[in-house]
Amino acid sequence: MRSKPLMLTILDVLSILVLGISTYLALFFAPTERVMGEVQRVFYFHIGTAWTALMGFILAAVFSIAYLVTKNLKWDRYQVAAIEVSLVFFFLTIVLGSIWARPAWNTWWTWDPRLTTAAVTELIYIAYFMLRQGIDDPERRARFGAVYALIGGLSAPVTFFAIRLFRTIHPVVIGGSNAEAQGGFAMTADMRVAFFFALFAFTIIFIDLYWNRIRLGELQDQVEQLKLKVTM
């Protein structure tokens, strides 16, 4: 396996850098929100992780199709990496959402569309890994993983719309006249800076972790192949 590419090392450093900057912006640069107080600051990380994890899951569904069409195992590797990193990020999204909800609405959990769909989505991708764990043949594992990631990826947005149509409470975050009443808030210019930078920062961090995870997958494949070779 090639030694770690320079680009990746640069990305590693860059990730730590943007994480630091984003933290600074969230903690100090952005003003304190009037109604909720300091806890609102977790919102920047909450959105950062949510956005990237969502992209990751969509990517995973695309990789499903790519694998099923081409049967090239590299797509499987890309998919596993995407789902694993997204799983971690989405977990953070959910936890931060919960921490935000507690002082804002006096409850640790609300069954609103976004939070509920996030939980369901998280369960889908945990199930994805449980499915893969029960299969030894790499080719079958890739096939089944692709099928389930596709079905799961399609059902998550449907779940979201279903809950949104049939039940109602998530803050309408950007603007909205009734924003404060719903626990949402209007964003000032400084907040917007922190917000967009957080999106940018978490995208960089995601890509960095993702690339590292892909390399881990390649290493795994090599070890598996060697195991087969040696035991023959």
Place this chain on the structure above:
Amino acid sequence: MLFQTATPDTSGYMIAGFTISFLVMGLYVASLYLRSRNLQRDREMLEEMDTAQRKL
């Protein structure tokens, strides 16, 4: 005079949030590193076994 509610002190939650964020991300990076290191060791060991086998 309009009575305006004071901004509540929710900094405890904020600290919890940021702490958890760094903790989770840190744990994941650690996990990637440890798995990578274990796999590299496995690979070295297997490569040795392979060359040893081929010499036979």
Place this chain on the structure above:
Amino acid sequence: MTEQRPASQPAPGSFLKAVSAVVWKDLQAEFRSRELFSAMLVFSLLIILIFNFALELDIKTRQSVTSGVLWATFAFAGTLGLNRSMAIEKDRGCMDGLLLAPVDRSAIYFGKVISNLAFMLVVEIIVLPVYSVLYGINLFQPGLLFVILLGSIGYAGVGTLLSAMSVQTRTRDILLPILLFPVVIPVILSAVKASGGYLEGLPFDEILSPLSLLIAYDIIFIAVAFMVFDNVVEE
């Protein structure tokens, strides 16, 4: 009197024949043993019993939780049927036999969906009067029956695909609910909403929304499952 035809190209009309062959085989086998049916039925009745003790069902609450209890029952009993149905295929080697035949793989998919659906519907048809009697609620309303049909179709459609996968893993039976439930939530949600709507006698335009979602889900997911089923039963 054999036709000259490449083995890979199925004869026209053979698709429907294949589907009905699969369905007929399953129904016949089940008719003889009644293994699946009795298990699902008993399990459903036990679930309803548990719900009776788990939830305080005074007359007012009963009305509002009925659709939820029904669908929870169907979901759990459905898992039982799906698991066993596929396990039987695999254990008896029927699957290999089916796969060797020059039939479109999707015919097998549709056949299994229809037979799994049939098992679910039969159980549901029996559960409904039992529940009606136990709780004094008339469940034989055409709207409700329609929702139960649509919901079961979606459930069986996705469940058949996923059970074909789970039966080939090491964790087998346990895996199916883990795979199925998160993905089938739109069905449960819409079905409960629509069922509840019919039971409460809500105006149709309020029921239309969940009903359309149910139909949309059924169409989309059965189409996707149909397209990917090949990948799940390859050898």
